[in-house]
Amino acid sequence: MKHLIIYSTIVTSIFFSSCSNYLDIVPENDIETIETIFEKREQAELWLKSCYVLMTDPVSSVIVNPAFTGTDEVVAGEYTRQLLTTQHRWQWYGLFIGDGLQMVQEPYANIWKKDLFYAAIRYCNIFFEKIGGVYNMPDNEKALWVAELKALKAQLYFELMRRYGPIILVPENIEVNSDIEIMQQPRSPIDTCVNTIVRLLDEAMKVLPPFMQKDQSRWTYHSLESAATLKAQVLLYAASPLFNGNPAYTNFKNKKGEQLFNTTYDHEKWKRAAEATDEAIQLCLDGGRQLVTGNMSKSTELLNTMMDIENSVVAPGYANNEAIYMIRPQGQSLHFWYSWTLPYFKSTDYANYNASMKGCISPSIKMVEMYYTEHGLPIDADKEWDYSSRYQMGKESSPLYRDVIPLNSDVLGLHLRREPRFYASIAADRCYWQRGKDAAQNLIVKAYRGEQFGTHTPIINNSYPQNLSGYWLKKGSYSNVSTRDYSSAIDNREEGAIIFRLAELYLMKAEAWNEYLETPDAEHVYNPLNAVRERAGIPDVESAWTNYSKTPDKVKTKTGMREIIRQEWNIEFAFEGRRFWNLRRWLTAADELNTDLYGWNILGETAHQFYNNFDGPVVVWSKREFVAPRDYLFPIRSEEVMVAGCVQNPGW
Template sequence: MKKIAVSVFIGIICCLASCKKYLDIVPDNVATLDNAFAMRGEAEKYLFTCYSYMPDDAVPNGGPALFGGDEIWELPDISETSIYRRLAEGDQNVISPIGGDYWENMYRAIRDCNIFLENIGRVPDMEPHEKRQWIAEVKVLKAFYHFLLLRMYGPIPVVRANLPISAGVNEVKVLREPVDSCFSYITQLLDEAKEDLPKVIVDPQYYGKITQPVAYSLKAKVLTFAASPLFNGNTDEASLKNPDGTQLFNTAYSEAKWQRAADACREAITVCEAAGIALYKHPNVKAAFLISDTTQTELSLRMAFSEKWNSEIIWANTQSWIDRMQILASPDWDPSPQARVWMDNRYNAPLKIAEQFYTSNGLPINEDKTWAYADRYTTRPATAAHRLYLRNGFTTAALNFNREPRFYAYLGFDGGIWYGQGKFNDKKENELYWLQFKLGDPIGKTSAFNGPVTGYPIKKWIHPDNVRSPSSYTTIRYPWPLMRLADLYLLFSECLNEVKGPDAEVFQYLDKVRTRAGIPGVLTAWADFSSNPAKVTTKNGVREIIQRERLNELAFEQQRFWDLRRWKLSLTEMNKTITGWNVYGSTAESYYRPTNIFQQRFGVKDYFWPISENNLNVNTNLVQNIGW
């Protein structure tokens, strides 16, 4: 049998090790493609190989969007530090780009997808409808892998089919294709696939496989990226051209791209809702206790992300299970004097992210006329009225009072209640865990290499049913959610606003998300509590509202990193100073002082990854991204 041809910029196909996760099975020493596609069972292994390339989002080095941006800051312990911390610190380079292995890995993935598509037709013991489904799944994966490259590098070489073994040198030296062509090919694949996919997966062993809702929703997201400022009329990229003079960015803005994205979002929502996908709401019972409405809202928000296969999940990544990350992110929420459990609290949100969440009235803290923005760094004691969010009698920052439920559902903080972890009766105040982060407290700073970092650990990742004992910490594992319905609703609102400005339908889908979050609808909030009530009447004003809603709702889900880029807002946000509380303070007075941690820097060139110099030397038809 002939060896498989491999173009030089992609690299050779790797020999993959099998893994115990389902949808992560690879052929066991398959010597030839004849064997790989001789029977259904072997072909299914190759199908799962195509899935196996999905990035492991729930590990520190799985991708840039967790620790390469400005949403999460981590401890400087070199034994655990993510390589993407260097990206957040502005250390990108062209010799050995940070995260540069994405290029090779995704093209290997695409090549295996092509091998599957070229050979699945000759498997003898399969029904035609099953072949169509598997082909559709792999086309969606192929589209997804191209999209991951496109949002990272901008225009890329598109691999429609693998090169034959007889390919000459010039055929191997492929060119980058214009951005619009890349988006067009990705959506073409999704359109070809979507009708041959099942609406739902019934068998639990196949949860995570691609469905119609996945294909439709991915298309909606892809087209929203295509319509966004980074790709739609980006004049900063006007000089990026291939050696033959082909311009790789269309610098003319097109509103039609937003309309196409809006249409795709509408279709995706219809398909998702018909498949039973709905915003998650916690059933209001925890360990036989009826819980308060306040706690129910908090759990609805936390568990929309952390409860596996809940009603809101459109697609979860079964190559990426969140277990070790929960241990690394968790503070030790039991303040009793006992042996410290190895729970790192190594990932915290900067102070600006804590300030980003709304007030309890559903407004930015600097726009709510009832909220004392100028006093946010002062302190005061909590009262019994705050007991489900703040420890009664505990003195904490004014910033932590009267905030929206997502603030309390997604973040922990000094004096904050940490519901769950074996304690579920929210009627009994003394039974609920609460955090103490000051120097000298049981879970305060003891060295530079353990938490807290900024004073705001990420509660959202931590499943409420995790249990801590004096000597261990048991986590509830769940696959990383790639898309959930709230994301799709907010994309639809964004696209509609760009097409026609604020109207009832824009607010309808925004308010679906806000209602679940326990805050007033947009028009009510801005009319009753805002110092700028006219904001809701303009496209620009509503654009800001929608963007803030996405940043709040989807915080810590690897969305902010890419959203700021597609909106071309990274140049503003990623040049701000990372700050936190003074975690070396031992009193309220000394702890609650904003403290500089790092001054980030981001330039126009950083919107896209550099192509490594090695790839440029091998393939002289590849042009480098601007600025590198």
């Protein structure tokens, strides 16, 4: 108990020291206590864990991390925005950022502050300084822990970098009695930030073992594969349009007058990223990482593929061969979407009612239409898919879709002959939703007002949970657990929050090499892309575009493949928090995020009413704003700018 009290005192002193000391270590009178803590292994390990804990929610939580709800992937109304604000300590940071409400006074999703990521960086630095004094640890274990924290420090820097751009680097902590000029460090140029992160990861990789060679108790700390993946991701961002030759930052300088961005485009950065991605993939394959495939428990090929897709993004018991890096979630990770996305049934529906389910965050029509056809093509590019009739009713007769679509029944054309990832991720009206251990427990989604899934009020009600788009999100939930039993079956399950998975590396490789090469080739571009597509149950990219598309030559050009690869990103990682960052690094967010969000008329009681007279979707949320170039980087809190003496991001 004595040690816990001492530790709590240190945490408090670090977190709540004055704003002017946010890069300091701790007040002088606590230094002796820190020395005492770093006498024993147990206390040193507790210190190490605290570094990870500070990062967990801002990275893995669907509530705290704005990437999950801050784009055009999901729709939510006023009820959702108000519920957390009034009843809990959280806010839906992403929803507010997506609505254009970001601000400098109290920024949403603010990790640039003394008691969060910079506190974790200070923790890391203290650990590096003091770990040598622990007497009951072998040197090889000390080296491992240092390597794990070097990779974590690199991750903290990266998370700051992709939010704020150039950041303040803290190679070592500053003494508390230093002059204010020393404490007020400048922001470093973006290339310096990138190189610092890469150097930390290179140092860590010399010591870190492969994931499967680590003790299970250390699975949620960095491994050789995760450090290599992070390195590749950092270099991919450095090569991307936001950070590579962006003319919007021509006059962006730190307080020393240094140019923070090199606004001359450097083509070689793509090669550096591509080669790092190649290295990371090889390390992952050597370490036994592989895409989740091979389910044979279902009755059809489509259902088996859907199960592979479902299993690729969850990690019960930290078991997932595709996961490269998992952390122990503290709050609501991707898996915990269920409270907000699974359907809100009436309490009289005894077989399915679950009081925890709100069903008030739903996929947008934009994402519904983003998924491919069965031929692995965009719905407007497939010459054999009836794009003009997508908002009309049709029927499915093929037994290939048994237990996915009710055969020979009226179903919207938009929901027919789509790729397996669509059916695995989206619950659409008049389609089956697997909600238990066998087909007998499947539910047909009936979304019209008054039906099982539909709203039961005659108006859009801000005090009542409603699904505004008419679609439900499956991704991140388990199809073999009934809705009624979901909370009791899942809440106490040990579940890893997946930060990186192998499919991401394949898409990174395809993108980086496509940008570097003059024309795409099989080895560097098509093959990694096809690895992801094969698991998704769709044809390889060359066959799909050559045999089924209206523009067969698109797959042969750099520009064409850029669009194809970006759509593959949007589909494979839909609702996993990637689109938020990708749109920013591609500099396409202003085009994508200033449009209204669409859905169906959820107050309609018939197909004709629900589907808006079959004339197409209706606007269900219009409070959207992305100001370019301002919103490509987060604002630093205005008080922090004054206290730390650093420059603010452009436009803020």
